[in-house]
Amino acid sequence: MEKEKKKILFVASEADPFIKTGGLADVAGSLPQALIEEGHDVRLVIPQYRQIPQKYKERMEAVCHFRTKLAWRDTYLGVNKLEEDGVPVYFIDNQYYFDRDSLYENEDKHEQFAFFSQAVLDMLPVIGFQPDVIHTNDWQTGPLPLLFADRYRQQSYYQDIKTVFTIHNLKYQGQFAGHAAGDVLGVAPHHWESGNIRHNGLLNYMKTGIMYADHVTTVSESYADEIQTSYFGEGLDYALRLRADDLSGILNGISYDKFDPETNKNLAVRFSKGEIDKKIANKVHIQQKLGLEVNGDKPLIGFISRMVEQKGLDLVKAVFDEIMATGAQFLILGTGQREYEEFFEAKQHEYPDNLSVNIKYDAQLADQIYAGSDMFLMPSRFEPCGLSQLISFRYGTIPVVRETGGLNDTVIPYNEETGEGTGFGFRNYNAHDMLHTIERAVSFYDQKGIWNKLINRVMNLDYSWHNSAQKYSEPYNQLAGIGKQKLLQKGDQSKVNIKVYHPEQEKEDITKTKKVKTSKKISINQSSAAELAKLPGIGDAYAERIVTYREQKGDFTKKSDLTKVKGIGKKKYQKISKLLTL
Ligand code: ADP
Numbered sequence: 001m002e003k004e005k006k007k008i009l010f011v012a013s014e015a016d017p018f019i020k021t022g023g024l025a026d027v028a029g030s031l032p033q034a035l036i037e038e039g040h041d042v043r044l045v046i047p048q049y050r051q052i053p054q055k056y057k058e059r060m061e062a063v064c065h066f067r068t069k070l071a072w073r074d075t076y077l078g079v080n081k082l083e084e085d086g087v088p089v090y091f092i093d094n095q096y097y098f099d100r101d102s103l104y105e106n107e108d109k110h111e112q113f114a115f116f117s118q119a120v121l122d123m124l125p126v127i128g129f130q131p132d133v134i135h136t137n138d139w140q141t142g143p144l145p146l147l148f149a150d151r152y153r154q155q156s157y158y159q160d161i162k163t164v165f166t167i168h169n170l171k172y173q174g175q176f177a178g179h180a181a182g183d184v185l186g187v188a189p190h191h192w193e194s195g196n197i198r199h200n201g202l203l204n205y206m207k208t209g210i211m212y213a214d215h216v217t218t219v220s221e222s223y224a225d226e227i228q229t230s231y232f233g234e235g236l237d238y239a240l241r242l243r244a245d246d247l248s249g250i251l252n253g254i255s256y257d258k259f260d261p262e263t264n265k266n267l268a269v270r271f272s273k274g275e276i277d278k279k280i281a282n283k284v285h286i287q288q289k290l291g292l293e294v295n296g297d298k299p300l301i302g303f304i305s306r307m308v309e310q311k312g313l314d315l316v317k318a319v320f321d322e323i324m325a326t327g328a329q330f331l332i333l334g335t336g337q338r339e340y341e342e343f344f345e346a347k348q349h350e351y352p353d354n355l356s357v358n359i360k361y362d363a364q365l366a367d368q369i370y371a372g373s374d375m376f377l378m379p380s381r382f383e384p385c386g387l388s389q390l391i392s393f394r395y396g397t398i399p400v401v402r403e404t405g406g407l408n409d410t411v412i413p414y415n416e417e418t419g420e421g422t423g424f425g426f427r428n429y430n431a432h433d434m435l436h437t438i439e440r441a442v443s444f445y446d447q448k449g450i451w452n453k454l455i456n457r458v459m460n461l462d463y464s465w466h467n468s469a470q471k472y473s474e475p476y477n478q479l480a481g482i483g484k485q486k487l488l489q490k491g492d493q494s495k496v497n498i499k500v501y502h503p504e505q506e507k508e509d510i511t512k513t514k515k516v517k518t519s520k521k522i523s524i525n526q527s528s529a530a531e532l533a534k535l536p537g538i539g540d541a542y543a544e545r546i547v548t549y550r551e552q553k554g555d556f557t558k559k560s561d562l563t564k565v566k567g568i569g570k571k572k573y574q575k576i577s578k579l580l581t582l
Helices: 023-037 054-059 109-127 143-152 180-185 205-212 221-226 237-242 276-290 313-318 320-325 338-350 363-372 388-394 405-410 431-445 448-459 465-482 503-520 529-533 539-553 559-564 570-577
Strands: 007-011 041-047 061-070 073-084 087-093 133-137 162-167 202-204 215-218 247-249 300-304 329-333 355-358 375-378 398-402 424-426
Touching: 007 023, 007 109, 023 041, 023 087, 023 133, 023 465, 041 109, 061 109, 073 109, 087 109, 109 133, 109 143, 109 180, 133 143, 133 465, 143 162, 143 180, 143 205, 162 205, 162 465, 202 205, 205 237, 215 221, 215 465, 221 247, 221 405, 221 559, 276 300, 276 329, 276 363, 276 448, 300 363, 313 320, 313 338, 313 431, 320 431, 329 363, 338 355, 363 388, 375 388, 375 431, 388 398, 388 405, 388 448, 398 405, 398 431, 398 448, 424 431, 431 448, 529 539, 559 570
Parallel strands: 007 041, 007 133, 041 087, 133 162, 162 215, 215 247, 300 329, 300 375, 329 355, 375 398, 398 424
Antiparallel strands: 061 073, 073 087
16 A cells, blocks of 8 residues: 655654754654655754754754744744755744753743744744644643644644644643733633643643644553553643543654664774674773773673653662672763762762763763663663663663563563563562662673673664654544544634543543443453453463452552563563553
8 A cells, every 4th residue: 555645744842963852852853754764744843942053053044034923922933944864854943932041941931832832833834834744742842732723723724734742751741820821822711711721720731732632642552551540640640541542652763873883983893783792892992981990791781861760760879889789880871860960979989990970961972881881771760762772772782671661662571481581670669679680680691692692682673763653654644534524613712622621520531531441442450351361362371360360469550560460471461452451
């Protein structure tokens, strides 16, 4: 079948290589190109921050500029453009909003990103691009689907456009005083009154995106399930359950060109699959460079991350001396909360030969650490997708992870009986479970036959964007196929095509959502062994085991606990999990 070509506008607050604070930039910097390779016509738009390097600013050409109104504010809107790796990239230029010291730490950030969202919509007829889908990302672009529903969809230029909102990290929501809904966004009062843009009495940009986009995605299947529970839902799990029918999880990929051990100029020694000696040469290089004891035989654990609670730093702190007692070296690169930075800086003095702490952001050093490390530690409390484990795979570095979110979907824990696995994993957010997993990894590191097999296996995995880009085509095609029958009558702003949230209806709505779901899927907690056995891929024996486990341990609290049932490994779980609900 011929691929359906769609016109996609990808909207993000940061994109590599222009501006990056985290994983969103990696995604926005590589997914558009992968979508173009899938046959779509894709363009990217980001704000033109002061921090974008001059070399890119010099390459930009002015497309247009005009004035627009953000609520009562009359303001300048410039659009500049360049092409990077075949992707047309637009930059929204307004010095008042984007010529700032900080990207996201400004008092008026609600206004900055309201402006950005509106500017993106305003520029479309002017630049002459009429996308099928506007793909928005994270809280900074949350207002766009709302503005679209409030006052753009009713205009003929916009009427066929659909919106997608991707959650990269639910923790960061963009919450502001409620008066901004009228004063800054200038939207009709019913959006606030209905509760659709409000959470705990505040205007919430993340919830806004969730409630108003035609389709919501997040960056792994596990995280898509997890965020519908109160533990992972960051207070918005009810909103996500309301949108459950329009919510899907699509794993991120990474650029296999950028993170290529054969060509990456940042590496001391470039290497390809099977060249394990050359990988060790990278270890020796980084040991020398950072002043560690130079010893190719010592296991080296890498850790590159924002230093925030999410990344499991409390676990690392709790058993740090025990980790060092395994005989491994530890290499840390990251910035963030001062308490973590100070802890590691202090430890540096205790372990001068075996610990290197680098409190900074350094992309080149990051590549050298990925390539030179034997293991890569990611004990995250939650992890929407996680890119570092995928980058580690690329460089033959074995991830040691907490099995949550995207880490759960990408790292198969090593099973010594079958020899299967692509890393080491632990389930509970518990420092000693993490420590034992590190100890286990270190013990296998000493068994070179096994370890080298693992290196070769992970270097053969394919987490490039190709598969994920194909998966995005599904919602794009579906949405674009919805056509005009669902469109609003002109001026009928009260019947926006979303579910209106009323707090008092929450319980009722959630039951409704669940009913819809159970008609399609089978409940693990409520089905008999016979019902479970009918699912493809389970069979009588496993169905019995699931029911016995439930009887002994109580109801499953999350789907992924199925892997605790004897014999249900990662692969089987992945096969059956889509057919099951709690
Ligand atoms: P998150 O988006 O939550 O920060 P991800 O794993 O999705 O986490 O992506 C983090 C990205 O940022 C990876 O590419 C990682 O290598 C990079 N990174 C994080 N901290 C640093 C740092 N201090 N120096 C260089 N790169 C970093």
